[in-house]
Amino acid sequence: MDLNQTCKNCKFRSHLFDKLSDEQLQKVYKNKKSSPVKKGQIIVSSGEPIREFIYLVEGLVKLQKIGIKGKEQIITIARPMDFISLLSVLSKDTYEYTITALVDSVVCRIELNTIRMMLRENGDFSLDILRYISNTADDIINHTYALNSKNLRGRIAMLLVEFSEKYFNSNDFILPMSRKEIAEMIDMTPENVIRIMSEFRKDGVIKLRSKQVEIVNMELLKKIRDLG
Amino acid sequence: MDLNQTCKNCKFRSHLFDKLSDEQLQKVYKNKKSSPVKKGQIIVSSGEPIREFIYLVEGLVKLQKIGIKGKEQIITIARPMDFISLLSVLSKDTYEYTITALVDSVVCRIELNTIRMMLRENGDFSLDILRYISNTADDIINHTYALNSKNLRGRIAMLLVEFSEKYFNSNDFILPMSRKEIAEMIDMTPENVIRIMSEFRKDGVIKLRSKQVEIVNMELLKKIRDLG
């Protein structure tokens, strides 16, 4: 297979590498390393030096950091097409977050200097990346504030709607994480995650069997989210 | 006075416009409008179309948004040298935040297209801005998570230390905001802001008279912050 074709057709290109010339795209291709990662595998560890631009081609990954007192805190979940080295990549020397695969995934890596050079050379590409980073940061900030302004029921509802609409495009999905991890994401205790999800089940808002979730009454769930 | 000199010597230049050529700096100068704003005055309103790059030359401003249920939420306080149009400027069409002067301030405005053009033309400048935006976003995110992981006493302590070390460089300063605004910043009620500050006063950690604060025992205050 023509390797350049591979990159040219990669669904990723349309979003982020649109503005690259063919020559630059060729350079990206020569440098990129694509690799599969198993569920649970760590992709980068917080504190590691940043040497690569990493993006997610397939799967789901979580970005987390260790808060004060050693409590884990999940900052966001990245989808295919997301840069997962995210914010730190251009401003820091080492990763701020630990990134772990939630399901079997595929990531692509490009040497940082290659990207840096292209950012310098290609103003349109540079502007696109600026916009992308700004948006990502905005999203995380807005998401965090939305979450914090809600009570526990509202948070769980928000998370379930998000999984359904943003990550799985279905009312019926398998939670890609444990109750404990959910708790880390929305800042509550595992006990209360369980309690409230059970309530939702009893009230007929969702069906729930272990990690299998089906949202039965989406309208009500959204109302709980918005009123929480 | 030579107007170009004005910009060349502006303390702002060293941080953000370092990489601009003399010609580009000249262009910045021709386009910039510098204006004073009075305490309490709104600089931009959330929802307004973004037409300018705005940075703070002197003073202090707050960036806030209206959360769900109309509760105000202060996202961050900007200092001189900060871009205050911040994150949204390159990714959105309208402002995400309302920006208000906390004290008498001075801002400079540059037409957005001028900056955009320079970003496209000048890769080094572009990289600097990328780094700057990444850092700003990182800071806000880290700050928000740090705040949320603390109890109320820890939050107040954190805020006071921050005012002292980051914004005023002194153990003795005048709070630039009301108790209600403080509550909006660190996500608690005005009543509890008052209660806890009074506690600190009674315990001899700070002296407090209306908005005048003096930190008497910084070490203890930091301990309260870190243990909260």
Place this chain on the structure above:
DNA sequence: CGCGGCTTTGATGTTCATCAAGTAAAGTGG
């Protein structure tokens, strides 16, 4: 000088974390 918002203090109630204890599920080594 009086009105409205800011500030302060106290009393009450709700939400949520913590603790405890037991069950199910999922790895692990023989």
Place this chain on the structure above:
DNA sequence: CCACTTTACTTGATGAACATCAAAGCCGCG
């Protein structure tokens, strides 16, 4: 593949932290 161990899940009871409500004093401003 089965016993064994560990880790995840679940439910209930208790207590602490914090929001809310109420009432009174204060301050700036028209």
